[in-house]
Amino acid sequence: MAGTRLYARLMGLRGRTIAGYLPIGSEANPTHAMRVLARDNRICVPVVTARGAPLRFREWWPDCPLEKGAFGVPVPTEGGWRVPDVLILPMVGFDAGGGRLGYGGGYYDRTLAGMGDALAVGFALEAQRVEAIPQERTDITLPYIITDAGVFGADGTV
Numbered sequence: 001m002a003g004t005r006l007y008a009r010l011m012g013l014r015g016r017t018i019a020g021y022l023p024i025g026s027e028a029n030p031t032h033a034m035r036v037l038a039r040d041n042r043i044c045v046p047v048v049t050a051r052g053a054p055l056r057f058r059e060w061w062p063d064c065p066l067e068k069g070a071f072g073v074p075v076p077t078e079g080g081w082r083v084p085d086v087l088i089l090p091m092v093g094f095d096a097g098g099g100r101l102g103y104g105g106g107y108y109d110r111t112l113a114g115m116g117d118a119l120a121v122g123f124a125l126e127a128q129r130v131e132a133i134p135q136e137r138t139d140i141t142l143p144y145i146i147t148d149a150g151v152f153g154a155d156g157t158v
Helices: 002-010 031-037 107-113
Strands: 017-019 042-047 056-060 066-068 074-076 086-089 119-123 144-146 151-153
Touching: 002 031, 002 119, 002 144, 042 074, 056 074, 086 107
Parallel strands: 017 042, 017 086, 086 119, 119 144
Antiparallel strands: 042 056, 066 074, 144 151
């Protein structure tokens, strides 16, 4: 259900570069939406290239060859480096106001700080929603978060 909502929100995109992710643990799985979006867009996934550095994004396509990267996250072994227009972000927790809790490395916050006008979309399961995420100065609030229960906007609306 969450993947269907994600695709419904992004299905109008054509000719864009979209950064998805390959899920680990209990993260919501965007790969079905990524496969469908790949028909009309370039898809890439994050790669940790150095501790404390912003993420880089390598091209991904359905069934592309993968290897284990940093933190055990699968990454493509082939394909060019891309700069995304749209980023789909995984999360450990979120609040209805666009607050996001990741794994604590700050990789997405550092990356988003340098992405200019790129659209960042949170993707999670309703079970990951909490009342409020404490925000630090460097945290980026997301304009909306898509879950299996709905779409939560940064203004608190569903």
